[in-house]
Amino acid sequence: MDMRLDFTGRTALVVGGSSGIGNGIALAFRTAGADVHVWGTRPSAADYAGEEGADLEGLAYDRVDVSDADAVAAAARGFSRLDILVLSQGTVLYDRAEFAIEGFRKVVEVNLNSLMACAAAFHDLLAAARGSLIIVSSTAAFHATRGNPAYNASKTGAYGLTRTLGQAWAGDGIRVNGIAPGFVDTKLTRVTTGNPRRLEQTLRQIPVGRLGTPADMGHVALFLASPMAGYVVGQTISVDGGLVL
Numbered sequence: 001m002d003m004r005l006d007f008t009g010r011t012a013l014v015v016g017g018s019s020g021i022g023n024g025i026a027l028a029f030r031t032a033g034a035d036v037h038v039w040g041t042r043p044s045a046a047d048y049a050g051e052e053g054a055d056l057e058g059l060a061y062d063r064v065d066v067s068d069a070d071a072v073a074a075a076a077r078g079f080s081r082l083d084i085l086v087l088s089q090g091t092v093l094y095d096r097a098e099f100a101i102e103g104f105r106k107v108v109e110v111n112l113n114s115l116m117a118c119a120a121a122f123h124d125l126l127a128a129a130r131g132s133l134i135i136v137s138s139t140a141a142f143h144a145t146r147g148n149p150a151y152n153a154s155k156t157g158a159y160g161l162t163r164t165l166g167q168a169w170a171g172d173g174i175r176v177n178g179i180a181p182g183f184v185d186t187k188l189t190r191v192t193t194g195n196p197r198r199l200e201q202t203l204r205q206i207p208v209g210r211l212g213t214p215a216d217m218g219h220v221a222l223f224l225a226s227p228m229a230g231y232v233v234g235q236t237i238s239v240d241g242g243l244v245l
């Protein structure tokens with residue numbers, strides 16, 4: 001039985017790893033010994049300095065806009081090996097902006113289309129490494145959150161993509177799985193957590209009675225990428241304190 005969570009000598013890339021959930025996942029792989037790269041949207045790692053939930057110490061940062069598939073392919077050519085790819089990029093629009101087609105397209109581009117761009121760009125390296133791809137969707141894949149048609153549809157799409165790539169690429173040696181976070185305290189959810197009334201309503205819906213943390217997501221990502229999950233394919237694990245129940 002191989003119960004090690006030791007990723008020494010492995011290379012990981014976490015898209016969106018410079019903040020929030022992606023950062024929690026990147027730090028988990030860093031702690032487990034991996035050589036960790038992160039992609040984000042700001043010009044340099046220094047632009048995240050001092051921001052809550054952004055620890056880039058020891059992580060190799062590059063600015064890559066993953067909604068540009070050519071930029072993704074070009075950046076991927078800079079890698080000679082990749083064992084673990086985590087796709088944690090995401091965005092959401094408020095004030096009904098997702099009901100207008102421009103807003104809808106913008107969100108789908110980042111939350112769904114870019115997943116395929118990244119996965120395709122790294123397929124060959126992941127196959128050569130018999131590696132692992134982890135897609136971060138959301139419990140919004142399973143229940144509608146008000147006012148976010150593009151967010152919810154893109155997350156349901158991410159869930160479907162995880163199953164489909166899981167099936168299609170298992171034979172290539174790549175295990176594809178997903179994490180569906182519930183409600184995690186990051187800047188994406190500040191609109192809710194920063195409002196005491198909304199925060200209280202949210203907490204009432206979570207059986208364990210607390211928000212999730214990026215570290216909660218990191219622990220599950222380590223498991224999914226490890227040999228302990230060697231027979232887990234195409235699955236999305238809800239990591240939500242019981243929210244979807």
Ligand SMILES: NC(=O)c1ccc[n+]([C@@H]2O[C@H](COP(=O)([O-])OP(=O)(O)OC[C@H]3O[C@@H](n4cnc5c(N)ncnc54)[C@H](O)[C@@H]3O)[C@@H](O)[C@H]2O)c1
Nearest residue numbers: 016019020021040041065066089090138181183184186188
């Ligand atoms: N916070 C939650 O409660 C929650 C719940 C469920 C799912 N999620 C999902 O988790 C993921 C991470 O979100 P988060 O909460 O950590 O928020 P976040 O805003 O901290 O993270 C989003 C990340 O995506 C990156 N990103 C956005 N657009 C990009 C682009 N065009 N190119 C490259 N990178 C881009 C950002 O740099 C950022 O690091 C998202 O997919 C989000 O939908 C979050």
Ligand SMILES: O=C(O)C(=O)C[C@H](O)[C@H](O)CO
Nearest residue numbers: 092138140145148183188189
């Ligand atoms: O993915 C989720 O469920 C989130 O919590 C992210 C968003 O903040 C929320 O869905 C928007 O209403």
